[in-house]
Amino acid sequence: MDKKAFNRPIDICRAKIADPFWGVAQETVRREVIPYLWEALNDRIPNAPPSFCVHNFRAAARMLERSKTQEFVWPSYSFKGFRALPQDPDSPDPDKHYGFAFQDSDFFKWVEAASYALANHPDRELESKLEEAVDIVCAAQHESGYLNTYYIVNGIDGAFTYLKDNHELYCLGHLIESAIALYQSTGKDKLLKTACRYAAFVLQRFGPEEGKCRGYPGHEELELALAKLYEATGKREYLELGRFFIDQRGTPPNFFLLEDRQRAEKNGEHYPPDDVSRYAYYQAHKPVREQTEAVGHAVRAAYLYAGMADISRLTLDENLFAACGRLWDDIVQKKLYITGGIGSTAVGETFSFPYDLPNDTAYSETCAAIALAIFARRMLQICPKSEYADVMELALYNTVLAGMALDGKSFFYVNPLEVVPQACGADARLEHVKPIRQKWFGCACCPPNIARTVSSIAAYAFTENENTLFVHLYIGSQITKRVGNKELQLNLESEFPWRGSATVRIKAASPVRCTLAFRVPGWCKNYTVTLPDGIERFEQNGYVYVVGTWKDGDQIKLDFPMEIHMRTANPHVREDYGLAAITRGPLCYCMEQADNSKNLHCYRLDAERVGDAIEKSVEIGGRHMVLLELPGYKQEITPGGSLYINYTKPQEKPVGLKLIPYFAWANRGEGEMRVWLRV
Known part of the structure; x- marks a missing residue:
């Protein structure tokens, strides 16, 4: 691994999107989707399934407040494990938790999306809603640092007793990501402190040391979030915890097998013979460095692979990166839809066997395409090869955007490649396929995920290291590149995705020497790059690198004919x-x-x-x-x-x-x- 080649996403505040295509999408998210999601999270959308997100945080806060003023015994936790209370009660009990165990994550993704939107466009009303959201979250944090509404309401004695399916660590991952986004966008650290308190609580309880739990997330996501938290705070213990979760996953004795056996024994239930292959759904059937095929739940898998890439980069673990490469190749060579979707079967929202890519029964969850783009961006940070950006572009422009209506008021969870509306209503095999987008979902992970992705599109389009700015996606933007104590401003004008023309105009108070790297899309065979005099160029791994001293008024013209x-x-x-x-x-x-x-x-x-x-x-x-x-x-x-x-x-x-x-x-x-x- 070449540490000098590593790059990072450009600071969201130094890349302002000004694009006729993605700019419209971002405005739709800011003006329509984010306010709509806020109403949905507060259960105020007529004829849409209730979310119960805000309800659950308030219920948790009330329970914590009562425990301060009177003797309070946590309700006993049923070892039966996951239980979703009724989705549509006529009169929700203010002290009960409703919905799925992972419902908190939808709220955190909204905070993340709103934070990015605020960085792109100042908005006092949105800022006020964000402040309210942060207060709602912080009020629901237990004095120990623990923060999960499902267990605070239903019995904190059950915390971390069902890691495989109850998503506490997954929710922490999204809390961390939202807290970092809010801090980077506004400088406000209240939520970041809350996230760090919860992370510290987890640090005390998980790890290889004697007496600590050797489990890991059932739904991966925390691994990549801990890498982010390390980079945001510089505290290496977060990185080490992320590496522990990666290293521990799937190693014998299999933690999920032990957890399931314990639950079965406690409940007096029969437990089938030991067979770790069943944990392929969770990518926990074998150690991650031994995995060569993308299997199981597609969203979990891609989040895991992104976390593996982050940990490999930050710890210079070449074996782990090699595993990422093998899993990447398996996806793009055998399991990728032409629309950039992954996860072909509705049975468990999973990858199927190689080359099994049905069109009418396709699952291709919106969140899975987002997770694939996240994985691709991580691979680009380690090794800028156009093949990673090609797949990232494919997922973002097709399946991710298809997940949201053009007016931002309805959404797809599933993205098929063939639809006959009559069949959707009559064929049980197509029960998951909808011919029109839905206002909301009982499991509503996709809408806020789309919102946070579109709002942070600059982080996918541009990455940088000390001396080089990489342009992976041609999205009109105003970018500031810092080189030493100097700044270079680039105004990128783009006609993508309708025409393959782009122009970069340079503004600089004084000459700045640095490198700009432009991706050559895999769909384009004949292209032209026009440079100012005195600028050198070379090509490597599908990128055109242009090197020289840039002066105010310099221009670069790029043309990628779209056949x-x-x-x-x-x-x-x-x-x-x-x-x-x-x-x-x-x-x-x-x-x-x-x-x-x-x-x-x-x-x-x-x-x-x-x-x-x-x-x-x-x-x-x-x-x-x-x-x-x-x-x-x-x-x-x-x-x-x-x-x-x-x-x-x-x-x-x-x-x-x-x-x-x-x-x-x-x-x-x-x-x-x-x-x-x-x-």
Whole structure:
């Protein structure tokens, strides 16, 4: 590992997004999504499932307050473990916890999203809501430092007794991330102190020392958050705790097996024979350095791999980084949807076997695509290779954005690649697939996750080390790069994702010598980079490095022509055999009933004439975008007729197949959608 090559995300306050595409998305999040989520977390959205997030924090705070003024005995904890109280009580009991055990994390993700939004755009009303949110969280912290509403309300004697499934450590991870975001955006440290108190509580109870718990998170996320906390505070004990969780995971004797056995014995239940393979769902079936295949719950897996990458970078652990590389290769070579989604099956929201990528039953959770982008960004920090940024771009521009309606008022949890609305309602195998976005979910991890990701998009687009600024995504921005005691200001103007042109204009009070590295997208074969005189360039790992002394007024012009590509899948992908998908630049395209008609399976793309495609400017949901019209054919279907007939050549008529960007589907009402087309 080359420590000199390591880079870090640019400070969110030194990269202001000013982009006609992502800037609109960020404004939608700031003006629509964040206020909407706040109302949802407070259970004030009509006809939407209640969240109970704020309710649960207030219930925990009331219980803690009573325990100060009177003798109070914590309710006994049922060792049956996870129990979600009714999701929709008509009159919620103010002293009860409702919803899932991990509900706190949704609130923390909202705080993180709001913090990033505040860094991008001062907003006194939002700042006031953030202050209220912080007070709500801090009031629910136990005097010991412990902070989890499920156990504070239901019985703190059960804390850390069901690590596999009850998510306390996962929630701590999101608390840490939100606290750091708030501190970096505003300088306010009240929530950061709260997070550090909880982290200190965990430090006292977990570790390799005698008498401490040797468990680890059932739902990973804390590992990467502890790496962040170490970098934010400089306290190495946080890094060591993160490394402990990574090193301990899956090692014999398997902690989750012991935990399950203990629970079964206490409850008088039969426990099946020892078999650690069942813990592949949690990526705990073997030590992480021995894992070569991405398995189990896709979100957990990608969060784990991101944490592994962080720990490997911060501890210079080459073996751990090599494991990250093997797992990365398994995902992108065998388990990645063309839309940047991962996790193909609804059974456990998991990875399936290699090349199993069904389209209509696809799960492809929005959070999983976000987790993949997080993993990719971590890999870029260690080794800036364009392949990592290519996948990050694919996930962000397609599945992540598809998870949110263009108006920011509804969301997808699941992101299929083929939809027939009638089937969604009639086929139990498609119960998880929704033909239109939903206002909210009982398990609402995705909406606030989208909000925090879009609000922090600069951290994905740009990273830096002491002398180099890396441009991974071409997003219009105003960036300040510090080199020694000097500053270089870069105004990046971009036409992505509709055109492949970008211009960088330099502002500097005095000449500054440094390196700028620009990614060459994998979808572009012929590109041009125009530089000022005296600037040197070289290419490495899919990046163009330009080196020299930059002066005020210098310009860099980049052009990455966006050609239309007809893509086919590896023949091992049975579901896509004989089919093709259309991509243009970073975007995957799809057919939608709104532009064509019903029975999209009867359309056929003319593979020989893809080069005759017509690009049209259209408006969907108030947003400008490029529609593609490609030559093809359609077989007409007549009502009735025999179920089976002797083969005759289908009667087809020439038609134009109209395709829109995948992220924009389902913004014009309910209808069919299809990514993979007959050819």
